[in-house]
Amino acid sequence: MTLKTNLKNILLVIFTTLLxxxxxxxxxxxxxxxxxxxxxxxxxxxxxxVPDRVFFATNKSSLTTASRATLxxxxxxxxxxxxxxxxxxxHADERGTREYNLALGxxxxxxxxxxxxxxxxxxxxxxxxxxxxxxxxxxKSSPISWSQNRRSVTVKVN
Amino acid sequence: xxxxxxxxxxPRFEDWRLIKAQALVTGKLLISGDKLKVEFRLWxxxxxxxxxxxxxxxxxxxxxxVAHIISDKIYExxxxxxxxxxxxxxxxxxxxxxxxxxxxxxxxxxxxxxxKYLTLGNELxxxxxxxxxxxxxxxxxxxxxxxxxxxxxIETGTQEVVGNFPGMTFAPRFSPxxxxxxxxxxxxxxxxxxxxxxxxxxVERITEHSSIDTSPSFSPxxxFIAFNxxxxxxxxxxxxxxxxxxxxxxxxGKGIYGTPVWSPRGDLIAFTKMHKGRFYIGVMRTDGTGxxxxxxxxxxxxxSWSPNGRVLVFYRExxxxxxxxxxxxxxxxxxxTGYNERRxxxxxxxxxxxxxxxxxx
Numbered sequence: 001m002t003l004k005t006n007l008k009n010i011l012l013v014i015f016t017t018l019l020x021x022x023x024x025x026x027x028x029x030x031x032x033x034x035x036x037x038x039x040x041x042x043x044x045x046x047x048x049x050v051p052d053r054v055f056f057a058t059n060k061s062s063l064t065t066a067s068r069a070t071l072x073x074x075x076x077x078x079x080x081x082x083x084x085x086x087x088x089x090x091h092a093d094e095r096g097t098r099e100y101n102l103a104l105g106x107x108x109x110x111x112x113x114x115x116x117x118x119x120x121x122x123x124x125x126x127x128x129x130x131x132x133x134x135x136x137x138x139x140k141s142s143p144i145s146w147s148q149n150r151r152s153v154t155v156k157v158n
Numbered sequence: 159x160x161x162x163x164x165x166x167x168x169p170r171f172e173d174w175r176l177i178k179a180q181a182l183v184t185g186k187l188l189i190s191g192d193k194l195k196v197e198f199r200l201w202x203x204x205x206x207x208x209x210x211x212x213x214x215x216x217x218x219x220x221x222x223x224v225a226h227i228i229s230d231k232i233y234e235x236x237x238x239x240x241x242x243x244x245x246x247x248x249x250x251x252x253x254x255x256x257x258x259x260x261x262x263x264x265x266x267x268x269x270x271x272x273x274k275y276l277t278l279g280n281e282l283x284x285x286x287x288x289x290x291x292x293x294x295x296x297x298x299x300x301x302x303x304x305x306x307x308x309x310x311x312i313e314t315g316t317q318e319v320v321g322n323f324p325g326m327t328f329a330p331r332f333s334p335x336x337x338x339x340x341x342x343x344x345x346x347x348x349x350x351x352x353x354x355x356x357x358x359x360x361v362e363r364i365t366e367h368s369s370i371d372t373s374p375s376f377s378p379x380x381x382f383i384a385f386n387x388x389x390x391x392x393x394x395x396x397x398x399x400x401x402x403x404x405x406x407x408x409x410x411g412k413g414i415y416g417t418p419v420w421s422p423r424g425d426l427i428a429f430t431k432m433h434k435g436r437f438y439i440g441v442m443r444t445d446g447t448g449x450x451x452x453x454x455x456x457x458x459x460x461x462s463w464s465p466n467g468r469v470l471v472f473y474r475e476x477x478x479x480x481x482x483x484x485x486x487x488x489x490x491x492x493x494x495t496g497y498n499e500r501r502x503x504x505x506x507x508x509x510x511x512x513x514x515x516x517x518x519x
Binding site for chain 1: 255256257259282284285303305326328329342344346347348349370372373386388392393416417430432435456457459460475477478479480481482485509510
């Protein structure tokens with residue numbers, strides 16, 4: 001082996017490493033779309049294939065296409081499990097005033113509840129509670145953790 | 159140098175003028191048996207005369223309280239305004255990791271001494287506020303997972319839910335006469351402002367709008383209410399008559415605004431402003447003009463006025479690191495001049511401060 005091929009190999013290794021790290025950064029930022037979290041981290045499941053939560057943009061309570069798809073899965077699951085009641089928890093990130101965030105969490109939880117009701121789930125089975133910014137799922141102070149904290153979570157009661 | 163007990167009778171004024179002092183306080187303490195006797199005099203050095211003097215007899219354990227009352231007398235005589243030293247602050251004591259924070263109601267003297275906890279930390283409690291006589295506190299609690307506004311009698315420890323609302327009530331404050339509690343009630347994704355009369359139990363709706371209406375605060379004459387609403391799209395501050403009529407938006411600056419609190423003097427509204435990822439505590443006239451930002455930080459909110467309307471106390475949170483470490487919440491105060499920013503000493507992390515009125519009034 002010559003010195004030249006050695007150097008080539010080293011350069012190749014460096015290049016591959018750079019490429020890989022570029023890929024992983026790209027993958028990370030792809031977890032937020034228009035300020036809404038789209039990744040799988042922190043997500044739990046009510047049943048196989050039924051995610052328990054949907055995410056929101058800053059100061060917003062409108063449901064994204066992905067959120068509506070998740071909620072339709074929840075509605076199907078709830079239709080199959082007729083005796084199951086749930087509480088929908090509404091949350092906000094830490095970047096707002098406490099009192100406004102309580103109201104915002106309530107609005108988010110109700111956005112999810114309303115959507116479930118349009119898919120035939122009785123409002124009696126769906127209670128709502130807002131925690132505002134009080135119960136973050138991710139304690140970090142970064143755009144990605146704030147996006148994971150802006151959420152409504154459907155939790156089984158019985 | 160003159161001996162203190164002689165100076166207390168009559169200081170040698172020219173000595174003090176030499177070092178350009180303008181005022182001098184002299185005092186005398188006497189403990190006899192279980193009694194503490196305290197005397198103090200405030201001297202005007204330029205005019206070479208006594209400005210004010212007072213003597214108390216009390217129990218020795220009361221010494222800090224007496225010191226605060228004397229401080230208030232001096233402050234009042236020198237500035238022409240009421241003091242704020244003989245006061246207490248109620249707040250939320252915080253502990254534990256950010257994702258599982260334990261919160262208790264706590265009360266302390268304004269300088270951080272004599273901390274007492276009023277709840278055990280079994281349920282989440284938020285935003286305590288004093289009534290005008292400092293005997294009652296209204297706050298929000300998640301008792302039995304039902305987020306509701308409560309009323310607590312500090313002396314007896316009795317507490318009750320305020321009103322019979324079929325949903326979350328939050329952001330409570332007393333009316334200036336202490337007879338009503340004003341708060342938000344959230345139902346079906348919409349928050350509006352209501353009052354409840356504590357005597358008649360009569361509930362009155364004040365706002366009716368599909369947006370979020372919260373953080374209400376009465377003017378000291380009870381005629382107006384400042385509140386927070388996102389009816390224009392984002393959080394802004396509005397003022398209306400106390401019956402809900404004549405709603406006017408008063409904030410038009412850059413950024414978004416929250417937590418309006420009317421000054422006890424009636425001339426200013428303190429607020430939190432959020433702009434480009436930074437948080438500010440500021441004051442403005444009650445029509446929204448004359449905005450002055452007093453302090454900027456990563457996160458701070460919820461100002462509360464000292465009873466003389468000269469100082470604001472608020473809480474500040476620090477940024478967490480990449481592992482979620484380094485988070486803290488502390489109480490801070492700042493003069494409305496923008497000077498004299500300082501951290502209040504608390505035994506634990508702390509948030510949501512509310513300043514009492516003068517205890518000895």
